[in-house]
Amino acid sequence: MSKPLLFGEIPGINEGDIFESRNEIKNLGGHRNTQKGIDGNRHEGAAAIVLSGGYKDDVDQGLEILYTGSGGRNDKKVLIKDQTWDNNDNASLVSSMNLGKPIRVFRGAKHNSEFSPKIGYQYAGLYSIVEAFEDIGENGFKICRFKLIYSGTTRSKINSLFLFESQLGDNNFYNSKVPTRTETTILRIVRDSKIGNRVKQLYSNFCQVCNERIKVKNGYYAEGAHIRPLGIPHHGLDSLDNILCLCPNHHIMFDRGTISISPEFNIIGEINSPLTINSDHIINIENLHYHNKIHGF
């Protein structure tokens, strides 16, 4: 376990690739352990999991997976006590959720799912942990459960029985399998980045506007807010001098342009107070000018 913990895609491992053994995955850096299901730690998060055998109540719908955490079992994998959120493996999964980090998912042949490979192990791509909750498992003991959704860019057909058919033209078939999706509107997607996590570290998750932080399980939650937005047509950079550490409420107001930051680092618009700035955080003034321009300040 002396190798560093790497998050995201690993060169040489492509979605859909089959591996003969966990040793092969380990040697490529996909998952650094050949026994444990979860590869991570409570501070950085979990970078990879292997689904193999798994908990009987787990559900694998391909693009959406329910996963049961670690602990509480004896040598025969029977639950003999409560699982805890403080368990290092479970805490690493919670950290991944809090930090918005992606997790590599591998399915083993013994994993009970229609998406499992027939032999060996298959890389299913990157997922995001979107829920952590508890449940009553065998013998009345508490179990820690996690919901993962696919968040890779490839969307190869290995995670979806329906997507591929829909690509071939039969839209109604796909839609009929996921009725709730078509009735649901998407409200808000917050994407974050490695650099965003560095900014949040710099401020210990305290919002630079209100100086509050959001308590979540095992820690605090904040968002990295890009000053000059990423993507077309703005082409802002994902760099330390272009990101603020904000709570979700002030992130929305900042992105929607009801607050902005003056070149003198005062909050302007609906809120008027000085912006909190860490002395190690150099903010690019040109980016502030850009944000002010696109929001009419």
Next chain:
Amino acid sequence: MSKPLLFGEIPGINEGDIFESRNEIKNLGGHRNTQKGIDGNRHEGAAAIVLSGGYKDDVDQGLEILYTGSGGRNDKKVLIKDQTWDNNDNASLVSSMNLGKPIRVFRGAKHNSEFSPKIGYQYAGLYSIVEAFEDIGENGFKICRFKLIYSGTTRSKINSLFLFESQLGDNNFYNSKVPTRTETTILRIVRDSKIGNRVKQLYSNFCQVCNERIKVKNGYYAEGAHIRPLGIPHHGLDSLDNILCLCPNHHIMFDRGTISISPEFNIIGEINSPLTINSDHIINIENLHYHNKIHGF
């Protein structure tokens, strides 16, 4: 324009369908007007747009579209004054963003894009408005711009030159076209629903925990928080008695289980105060019990 404004997918109009004329789209209820680009109003939002000709700076990348708002142009479509956010069409697009409503996008043959149909009009599917910002257009006048991302479930190949190839196995090709996506982690996806919007209306967007509301352009922002979560394994309902109106900060704390609601409607956990409840809002106590159970209260 006497027909009601309908949001989301319309029966009889499938992604990829080609229409000879705007009249045909109008008769099917896809877009209720044969001249205007935007079909909507400032209160409910915009339900459909037609891209046809468009603004010269617009960018259509298929799954991501930049769209310029209405107003400020003379009969010859030359910009002769500032566009405004208060313009009814622009305000309708901002409302769609604030309310998280999907918008139907049609591309016309005259729309300058590699995704345009050769003749007539093509239904491109549902998109979400994720940004509203201003820019300097022709002759130095202000223009209102919007960024739309595809949020339909079909992902037919009409919006992506790359996705279809990737389905056929050449993953690296797709990834190489969208390098920023692979470096980005997804932090938080907030989905909302029609019922969620009714709950927000009931509270005028004031959070039931902190009694504050978030000021955004043309209005206020709140989120509909499901008490018993949707989807596997919870199978909560998208119903009025299962949704709270919360600000994003308290939505996160509620979903992550650092606050919950007692059967006596007191906030418990990290915050201890009574929950604000509108007398027209009947909350299902069983759902509160469920939320408490999965978060260890």
